[in-house]
Amino acid sequence: MKHGPSSDHANAVHGPRWLPIVLALLLGTAAVVSGITAWRVAVHLGHSQTAFSVSTKAFDDTNTLGQNSTDAANEERSLFIAWDQAQSGGDAKTTENIWGMMSIPAQRAITWWIEQPLANRPPSPFSAANPQWTTPRTAVEARNASAEASAVFADAGDQLVQSHNLELLEALLAIALLTGGLAALIRNTSSQFILLGVTVTAIFLAVGGLVVLW
Amino acid sequence: MAPFNSTNNDRDDSIQMNWARVALDNFNSDHGTAFTIEPANVSRETDRGVVEATILAANSDVVGVVGPPTSIVANAVGPIFDAAGLSYVSPSATAAELTDGHLKNFFRVVANDSVQGPSIGQFIASRLRPKTVLVVNDDEIYSIALSESIAKTLKRRGVAVKRIAVTVGSPDVDAVVDAVTDSINVVALPLLEAEDGQKIADALQAAGKRPEIIAADSMFNLESFNSSRAYVSTFAPDVTATVKGASIARLYQQIFGSFAPYGAPAGVAMETVLTAALNSCENGSATRAGVTRTLPNIKLPRTILGIPISFDKNHDVVNGRFLIYKIQANAYYLVK
Numbered sequence: 001m002k003h004g005p006s007s008d009h010a011n012a013v014h015g016p017r018w019l020p021i022v023l024a025l026l027l028g029t030a031a032v033v034s035g036i037t038a039w040r041v042a043v044h045l046g047h048s049q050t051a052f053s054v055s056t057k058a059f060d061d062t063n064t065l066g067q068n069s070t071d072a073a074n075e076e077r078s079l080f081i082a083w084d085q086a087q088s089g090g091d092a093k094t095t096e097n098i099w100g101m102m103s104i105p106a107q108r109a110i111t112w113w114i115e116q117p118l119a120n121r122p123p124s125p126f127s128a129a130n131p132q133w134t135t136p137r138t139a140v141e142a143r144n145a146s147a148e149a150s151a152v153f154a155d156a157g158d159q160l161v162q163s164h165n166l167e168l169l170e171a172l173l174a175i176a177l178l179t180g181g182l183a184a185l186i187r188n189t190s191s192q193f194i195l196l197g198v199t200v201t202a203i204f205l206a207v208g209g210l211v212v213l214w
Numbered sequence: 215m216a217p218f219n220s221t222n223n224d225r226d227d228s229i230q231m232n233w234a235r236v237a238l239d240n241f242n243s244d245h246g247t248a249f250t251i252e253p254a255n256v257s258r259e260t261d262r263g264v265v266e267a268t269i270l271a272a273n274s275d276v277v278g279v280v281g282p283p284t285s286i287v288a289n290a291v292g293p294i295f296d297a298a299g300l301s302y303v304s305p306s307a308t309a310a311e312l313t314d315g316h317l318k319n320f321f322r323v324v325a326n327d328s329v330q331g332p333s334i335g336q337f338i339a340s341r342l343r344p345k346t347v348l349v350v351n352d353d354e355i356y357s358i359a360l361s362e363s364i365a366k367t368l369k370r371r372g373v374a375v376k377r378i379a380v381t382v383g384s385p386d387v388d389a390v391v392d393a394v395t396d397s398i399n400v401v402a403l404p405l406l407e408a409e410d411g412q413k414i415a416d417a418l419q420a421a422g423k424r425p426e427i428i429a430a431d432s433m434f435n436l437e438s439f440n441s442s443r444a445y446v447s448t449f450a451p452d453v454t455a456t457v458k459g460a461s462i463a464r465l466y467q468q469i470f471g472s473f474a475p476y477g478a479p480a481g482v483a484m485e486t487v488l489t490a491a492l493n494s495c496e497n498g499s500a501t502r503a504g505v506t507r508t509l510p511n512i513k514l515p516r517t518i519l520g521i522p523i524s525f526d527k528n529h530d531v532v533n534g535r536f537l538i539y540k541i542q543a544n545a546y547y548l549v550k
Binding site: 069119120122123127128129130131135136137139140141143144 | 218228231232234235236239240242243244250251252253254255262266461464465468469470
């Protein structure tokens with residue numbers, strides 16, 4: 001009795017009886033992991049874009065802070081020199097006008113300086129010894145703002161690298177899907193096992209990589 | 215307590231005050247605190263130091279002192295601070311006897327002269343190929359003690375030593391020049407005043423004599439002692455050699471325009487006092503008692519000096535060291 005060709009047999013997966021189930025599981029796993037990986041890529045890319053935007057604004061703010069600090073330092077010195085000259089020249093009106101143009105911190109610094117006995121008076125009101133001189137603090141804050149901006153920028157870069165690495169995992173999973181599919185079609189059992197091995201390895205590497213790069 | 219006013223307008227005396235101020239504002243920014251300074255303009259004048267110390271001691275808002283800058287002032291004002299329960303951390307007073315126990319609340323963040331003397335002596339013996347070394351001291355206790363320490367170290371290493379004493383502020387340079395005979399190829403200058411050392415170096419050069427010259431830490435100031443090829447010992451490393459230090463150095467330059475890398479111990483002394491004040495704060499306020507209680511156990515793992523800061527039982531910094539620099543082309547180059 002001959003067993004004629006059957007459409008079911010023509011479409012059946014060749015090889016051991018457990019192979020179709022295993023392939024289904026592997027391909028399904030690869031698909032799920034691929035989906036999760038794609039989601040993580042999107043998350044990291046999103047974080048990266050946000051961090052880049054924040055760092056750009058932060059750098060702008062830092063530059064403004066730094067410029068303000070420099071401008072304040074230049075202005076206070078210029079006004080002090082003009083005020084001192086007006087006062088020495090006995091020009092009370094100009095002295096008062098210039099005093100009014102000074103910032104409150106500069107006025108406080110000069111007032112402290114004037115009140116010091118000569119032996120304890122620094123050469124200038126804008127001197128480290130003057131506790132009322134606030135320019136050093138603004139310079140510190142500008143520097144800290146710059147450090148924060150740099151940290152955010154660095155984080156943006158890290159997130160971008162992370163997303164690129166996860167995209168590599170997606171490529172691995174694509175390989176797993178390909179080799180798994182081929183294993184279902186090929187009739188040669190040893191070739192099937194090789195392709196199965198490649199599929200399993202690619203999936204393991206991808207899962208391991210996903211855990212590490214999460 | 216640091217100098218910030220000079221009758222000689224060409225000299226910038228304010229380096230320690232500048233560094234202390236940078237450290238203060240940095241600390242306040244990092245910790246959200248509002249510590250401030252009460253400046254006291256003191257360098258080497260003991261009378262002035264006593265006046266300022268009395269003022270600081272009477273000010274109840276003062277919970278700790280950075281300074282004094284010199285050993286002679288530390289000896290004079292220490293009893294005033296001790297009696298007031300104030301702890302004082304010096305960035306530059308190196309006389310060994312300051313930590314022999316007679317000053318209860320004195321601390322320092324730099325090595326003392328019991329380290330400097332042997333350090334200089336060993337450097338001379340191992341690196342300068344000495345035949346005979348002339349050790350010049352002045353009549354200040356700092357210089358006398360240091361020169362004895364250098365001489366002792368050299369003798370232990372089998373190096374011949376000759377001694378000569380000069381008067382601080384007006385050294386007899388001719389006597390020093392005459393003392394430098396053909397057998398003397400190294401001159402050690404542990405002098406208090408850098409200008410005295412410069413006068414001696416100039417006189418030797420004018421006389422056509424070229425011994426190796428090595429100076430001690432009080433002469434570490436290119437504006438006052440700048441003899442080309444001379445060596446200078448200091449407790450202050452080039453702060454830009456560390457990442458943290460380089461960052462602070464840029465900040466210093468941004469604020470003050472110029473840059474003086476070797477005043478950093480004053481910044482570290484300030485950081486030490488502030489850390490003790492913050493750690494001992496109760497109800498948002500620091501107290502002298504709290505600072506005094508906390509300082510002996512303070513630990514700063516990373517500082518701009520490149521070494522961690524903690525104190526031994528004598529209140530000296532642990533693992534303090536001296537470095538030797540060589541002067542070339544108006545700059546210091548680290549040798550050891």
